[in-house]
Amino acid sequence: MEDDAPVIYGLEFQARALTAQTAETDAIRFLVGTQSLKFDNQIHIIDFDDENNIINKNVLLHQAGEIWHIGASPADKAVLTTCYNKSESYCFLLSLSPFTASLFKSKWQLFFASDSRVVSCAAVWRMPSDWDTGNHESPDDSAHNPQTLELLCHLDDSAHGNAACVLWEPMGDGKRVISLADNHALLWDLQESSTQATVSSTATLEGKGQLKFTSGKWSPHHNCSQLATANDTAIRGWDLRTMSQIYCIENAHGQLVRDLDFNPNRQYYLASCGDDCKVKFWDVRNVQEPVKTLEEHSHWVWSVRYNHSHDQLVLTASSDSRLILSNMVSISSEPFGHLVDDDELSEGEDNHQDDKSKEPLKDSVVSTYEEHEDSVYAAEWSSADPWLFASLSYDGRLVINRVPRALKYRILL
Amino acid sequence: MxxxxxxxxxxxxxxxxxxxxxxxxxxxxxxxxxxxxxxxxxxxxxxxxxxxxxxxxxxxxxxxxxxxxxxxxxxxxxxxxxxxxxxxxxxxxxxxxxxxxxxxxxxxxxxxxxxxxxxxxxxxxxxxxxxxxxxxxxxxxxxDQHVQITKLSGVHTLLRKLQFLFELPARLNKCLELQAYAQAVSSHRRARCVLQQYSHLPSFKGIQDDCHAIMDKLAQELRQKFRDGGSSAKDLSECVELLLQLDEPAEELCDKFLSHARSRLESDLQGLEAEIRPTASAVKDALAASTQKQLSGAAAGSPTDSSPKTSALPSPSSKTDILEFIDRGCNEFVSSLCLVITSYQELFINHAQTGELASKNIPQMANGKLHTFVDDLATRYFSLVERRIQEEKGVGDNSLLVRALDRFHRRLQAVAKLLPGSAVPNQGTEIVIRAAMERVKQYLTALQSFYMDSLTDVRQALATPRLSVASASVAGGGAHLGGAASGRDAPNSLPELLSSLSASILNQIKSVLASVHLFTAKDITFSNKPYFKGEFCSQGVRESLVVSFIKFVCQSSRQFCESAGDKGGSTPPALLLLLSRLCLDYETSTISYILTLTDEQFLVQHHSPVTPVTTLCAEAREAAQKLLNHYVKVQGLIISQMLRKSVETRDWVNTIEPRNVRAVMKRVVEDTTSIDVQVGLLYEEGVRKAHSSDSSKRTFSVYSSSRQQARYAASYTPSAPMDTNLLSNIHKLFSERIDIFSSVEFNKVSVMTGIIKISLKTFLECVRLRTFGRYGLQQIQVDCHYLQMYLWRFVSDENLVHFLLDEIVGSSAHRCLDPAPMEQSVIEVICERG
Known part of the structure; x- marks a missing residue:
């Protein structure tokens, strides 16, 4: 069957930002944000038709700037956040809104038309309600002018520098987000159907030099009261109730830590990846040594993602243009494979014996995907189909792959 | 017929x-x-x-x-x-x-x-x-006459016997006075039966009583004499013999005899113990004494001391050396034990076998007693000897220990001859075997610590001339370091360090082998034991000494890679390089040489399976590979770090027009050159693809490249669900995928390629995370051109450098707000001026 053949989709711009539409549980849908300094940036809504193996896409304009990070609300399909760079020249800014310019405290240098600043911002957006229907009516109309995102509110606070990423409260009601800006973690409350955002509490990373959060993850465990962040080579855990640090893994990686993910089923388990080409698995109760280390990539690892339902499946994306799917059975929540229920057991002795004779599963690389030609900066599991994932490389290529059938059946049966 | x-x-x-x-x-x-x-x-x-x-x-x-x-x-x-x-x-x-x-x-x-x-x-x-x-x-x-004569002669005999009986008490008394006990006993024995038979006659009864009284007294005296124990062995044995004849219970006599012997032997043992104990209890004094002794020894400069470091460990045995100790043990304890055994056997076993005592199972009983006695004492002796041997920690002079063990073993053979069924000689052999095994272990530790020490020395040597390497390479451009540094400090250049390191390790191994070889020398009694012929050679020396050491070398080398991996270069890269070469040399020749040497020296007959040379070689090669990979990684990271900082800390949007190559690029080229020199000292050149005639003058395709055109020309149209960036991908289709942190080959070009790959890829990734202004892009152009001019010569395939630099310039152009590339001629002028 063509089942295992990857589906490839190309964007005309470079892209780094990818997310699954978290609130959507029926359709397989991914959101991709583009990076272009010249043209209006876009958010591509990629719908994957699993049965026909066809991709449907819709484009929304994101005129504010190039998108570095994108996050979808867990509660409302239409709401999403982006972190983007505003990089207009100063003069342009000046003519447009002198107030904003003074906000950025840049010098009044009218004679230098090229003098400009690049500022990272974050905002909450709403997709136009008819993006779907409108597009379906004229799917082949390439001249169709794409619709624009509706800005709900900015998540910017002039006091707290450049936003690196925005995290939604996992499985929450879409009312709370955290933004990481330079060395601050800001917890926002979204009100009035997300049109207003107020900072409810902040945490600041103190230390020598210019510390800067590179990435973070909101833990789905402990009643969503914990946050993990990465800065330089360290991983830190924060308690959101007190906004204080609860653990710190110094030198988690030899080089910069690029990404983190929480095991969805084991509350103390955390995966991290970084510029030392390694993927490490941590038990945050013992931060001295990683539980497990993977060294499969031949360059920096930019993204690590646990499968939402089968946490032995771990997806890693690297700038060696590869995507690797690993089967980390030994540290998963089901180290002995799928546990057979009692009623299933009673079905017959043969079944039972088959289970016993099964070899204990070993940690292994399931598959290496080499469809990308450029660095892969993002990989995401679909929120609707646990056996499907997408990866995005810098050259704008989005590849949708499935977990190999053999493995899928071995996990399920 | x-x-x-x-x-x-x-x-x-x-x-x-x-x-x-x-x-x-x-x-x-x-x-x-x-x-x-x-x-x-x-x-x-x-x-x-x-x-x-x-x-x-x-x-x-x-x-x-x-x-x-x-x-x-x-x-x-x-x-x-x-x-x-x-x-x-x-x-x-x-x-x-x-x-x-x-x-x-x-x-x-x-x-x-x-x-x-x-x-x-x-x-x-x-x-x-x-x-x-x-x-x-x-x-x-x-x-008639014949009958009469017979009768008369019978009467005569009877009368003589009677006379003897009557005179007996007097005679016995006389003997007692003269201390002629033997005669007394023999006389009494002759009369005893008769007296017993006729004891119902009053006259005979009287005589018998007298005799008994006298004999009791005699026995008393004999026992007294026996108990005193001061008398010579001969006297003693005579005593025992007589007492035995007097129907004294043999068992009791055995016990008494043995307890006498024991007390004497115990005093010997105590003497021996005293030699161990004071040193053990007064270690501090001994320590002081021994250091003094060693100082004087060092002053004397004994040339036999092959490993000054290991032998400098203060050995607590400073009062008497082991040979003296064993000598004393042999001379005092073992020889008197032998004496006791001989006389005992003479008395209770050989003697009794001939006489009427044999019927009472006395020899068996006596033999059993003797065995337990000997075993008991021997065990104590052995424990003392073992304690003493354990104190023998210094591995300086093995011959002393071997000689001591030899003497110990040789003397036990005497016991073996005297007591054929005894377990004592076997135990002795076991002690020797244990000592030998212990010794082999000590040698292994000594070798290991020697290796680690030499590594520390190498590290120090590397740390000091570090500056000179850098300066020399800077001054000489690509000139060989050997000439520059040789005038100053000869043994500090890498190849010399390597050769001196490997030579000293080899020498150390050889000297250890020579020392261990003493155990199997022809003139040593225990060398013909099956253990020393077979297992000691194969399992002991070959496996647990030589093979273990080689494995240790590989393993410790690998540890350098692992421990340094996370902490970031705690090991100097030069050491990694040197170790990698060392392991490679081991793989190619040294291991097989060492093992052949061992096999020849010890004539190893492999009864049990031994580690084959190929396994060790594979291990060494793996270690070498790992070290070299790690070296590439560490050096690549050092350069990467420079590049990354330089990209991350600059405001690329608001930068001025480039007038110079940035200093960091010069630094990168300098460092690469010095790494090249360093690697060139230890590794061969390796193959590279043919250079184009004018590699340094290559133009960058910032905009000329079709793929860039395609990107920028892309009109604002929604993407088709198919990859439209055909052109850009066709370009990549024809260039091979580059593995950045990949395994390198054992040659200079491959190593340099690896390092440059890592550095440039980092550069690329960092550029992609930034936004550039017009001059930012132009600066990158200048920098890349400069790198191009100097880096192509190091790598195996210059297209690789071209490709990566192209990507960098391309990406920065992409990330540029106002992409206006600099004229190629201007770039060249700037680079040449720099």
Whole structure:
């Protein structure tokens, strides 16, 4: 069957930002944000038709700037956040809104038309309600002018520098987000159907030099009261109730830590990846040594993602243009494979014996995907189909792959 | 019978005889096979030789059938045959007649001789009858006197015995006075039975009582003497012998004897223990003393001390060395033990076997006692010896220990000879084996610590000339370091460090092997034990010493990679490089050399499976590979870090127009050059693809490249669900995928390629995270051109550098707000000026 053949989709711009539409549980849908300094940036809504193996896409304009990070609300399909760079020249800014310019405290240098600043911002957006229907009516109309995102509110606070990423409260009601800006973690409350955002509490990373959060993850465990962040080579855990640090893994990686993910089923388990080409698995109760280390990539690892339902499946994306799917059975929540229920057991002795004779599963690389030609900066599991994932490389290529059938059946049966 | 006779006499002419024989046979109707009667033709009446021959028929037949001439011939032939038959018959008759005559003569002569003999026999029988009669008459007359004499002599003996009995008490007393115990005992023994038998007579009873009293006293005295123990062994044995004869219980005597011996042997053991104990209890004093001793030793400068570091460990045994200790043990304890065993056996076992005591199972009992006694003492002795051997920690001079063990073992052989069934010699051998094993272990630790120490030395050596390497390479551009540094500090250049390191390790191994070899020397008694011939050589020396050491080298090398991995270069990269070369050398030659050397020296016969050379080589190669990979990684990261900082810390949007190559790029080129020099010192050049004639002058395709055009020309159209960036991907299709942190080969070019790959990829990724202004892009162009000018020469495939630099410039152009590239000629001018 063509089942295992990857589906490839190309964007005309470079892209780094990818997310699954978290609130959507029926359709397989991914959101991709583009990076272009010249043209209006876009958010591509990629719908994957699993049965026909066809991709449907819709484009929304994101005129504010190039998108570095994108996050979808867990509660409302239409709401999403982006972190983007505003990089207009100063003069342009000046003519447009002198107030904003003074906000950025840049010098009044009218004679230098090229003098400009690049500022990272974050905002909450709403997709136009008819993006779907409108597009379906004229799917082949390439001249169709794409619709624009509706800005709900900015998540910017002039006091707290450049936003690196925005995290939604996992499985929450879409009312709370955290933004990481330079060395601050800001917890926002979204009100009035997300049109207003107020900072409810902040945490600041103190230390020598210019510390800067590179990435973070909101833990789905402990009643969503914990946050993990990465800065330089360290991983830190924060308690959101007190906004204080609860653990710190110094030198988690030899080089910069690029990404983190929480095991969805084991509350103390955390995966991290970084510029030392390694993927490490941590038990945050013992931060001295990683539980497990993977060294499969031949360059920096930019993204690590646990499968939402089968946490032995771990997806890693690297700038060696590869995507690797690993089967980390030994540290998963089901180290002995799928546990057979009692009623299933009673079905017959043969079944039972088959289970016993099964070899204990070993940690292994399931598959290496080499469809990308450029660095892969993002990989995401679909929120609707646990056996499907997408990866995005810098050259704008989005590849949708499935977990190999053999493995899928071995996990399920 | 006739045939036989004929055969015997006519042997002269066998041919004739045969013929005669044949004809006679024919005559009697027998042919050779003796089945004449069955033959049908014999019935033929015309057969002249057949039994049914009918002359009439035959004649008729002849006459009828033959011509006249034939008849004439037949007749002559027949006449000739008849004549010869006649003469044969005559000869036979004559011969038999002669024999008959001679037989008759012999019989007649015998008849005469027998008649003479018969006469003489008659005479003899009459004489014998006369002698018998005389003899009977004599014995009859002497009968009475003979009876009387017999009676008298019996009385005489009895009287003598009685006299002896009566005199016995007095004699015993006298003996007691003169201390002639042996005589007393023998006298008493002779009388004892008689006295016992006649004790119902009052007079005898008195004597017996007297004797008993005296003998008791004597026994008392003997026991006293025995107990005192001061007397010589000979006296003692005499005592025991006498007491045994006095029916003293043998078991008790054995115990007493042994307890005496024990007390003496114990004092020996205590003496030995005293030699260990003071040193153990007063380690501090000993330590001071030993350091002093070592100082003086160092001053003396003993050349035999092959490993000054390991032997400098303060050995607590400073008072007496092990040889002295063992000597003393042998001379005092073992020799007196042997003496005890001999005399004991003499007394209780050999002696008793001959006498009547044998019946009481005394030898067995005594033997058992002796064994437990010897085992007990030997165990204590062995524990002392083992304690002493354990104190022997310094591995400086092995010959002393081996000699001591040899002596120890040799002396135990005496015990083995005396006590054939004893476990003592085996235990002794086990101690020797344990000591040898322990020694091998110590040597392994010593080798390991020697290796680590030499690594520390190398590290220090590397740390000091570090500056000179950098300066030399900077000054000389690409000039070889060897010339520059040799004037200053010769042994500090990498190849020399490597060779001195590997030579010193090899020497150390050799000296250790030589020391261990002493265990198997021909003149050492225990060297012909099966253990030392087989297992010691293969398992002990080869496996747990040599192989373990090689494994340790590989493993410790690998640890450098792992421990340094996270902490970020705690190991100097030069050391990694050096170790990698060392491991590679081990793989190619050293391991097989060392193992061959070992096998030759120890004539290893591999009974048990041993680690094959190939496994070790594979391990060494793996370690070398890992180290080199790690070296590439560390060096790549150092350069990466510089590049990353330089990209991250600059405001690329608001930068000024480039006038110079940035200093960091120069630094990168300098560092790369010095790494190149460093690697070149240890690794061969390696192959590279042919350079184009003018590599440094290559133009960058910032915008000329079609893929960039395609990107920027892309109109604002929604993407099709198919990859539209065909052009950009076609470009990549034809260039191979580059693995950044990949395994490198063992040559300079490969190593340099690896380092440059890592650095440039980092540069690329960092550029992609930034936004550039016009001049930012131009600065990157200048920098990349500069890198291009200098880096291509290091790598195996210059296209790789081109490709990565292209990507960097391309990406920065992409990330540029105002992409206005700089003129190529201007770039070249700037770079050449820098």
């Amino acid at each position: 006739m045939d036989g006779e004929a055969e015997g006499s006519v042997s002269a002419d066998s041919g004739r005889k045969r013929r005669v024989h044949g004809m006679l046979k024919l005559y009697y109707g027998l042919n050779e096979e003796g089945k004449a009667p069955e033959q049908p033709e014999s019935l033929d009446p015309c057969d002249i030789n057949g039994p049914h021959f009918d002359p009439e028929l035959y004649l008729n037949k002849l006459r009828r059938e033959c011509s006249l001439a034939e008849l004439m011939d037949q007749e002559t032939c027949m006449v000739k045959q008849i004549r010869s038959l006649d003469s044969d018959m005559q000869t036979l008759v004559y011969e038999n007649y002669n024999k008959f005559i001679s037989a008759t003569d012999t019989i007649r002569k015998m008849k005469n001789d027998f008649k003479k003999m018969e006469d003489e026999m008659d005479c003899l029988s009459t004489n014998m009858a006369a002698i018998t009669e005389f003899s009977a008459r004599i014995s009859g007359t002497l009968q």
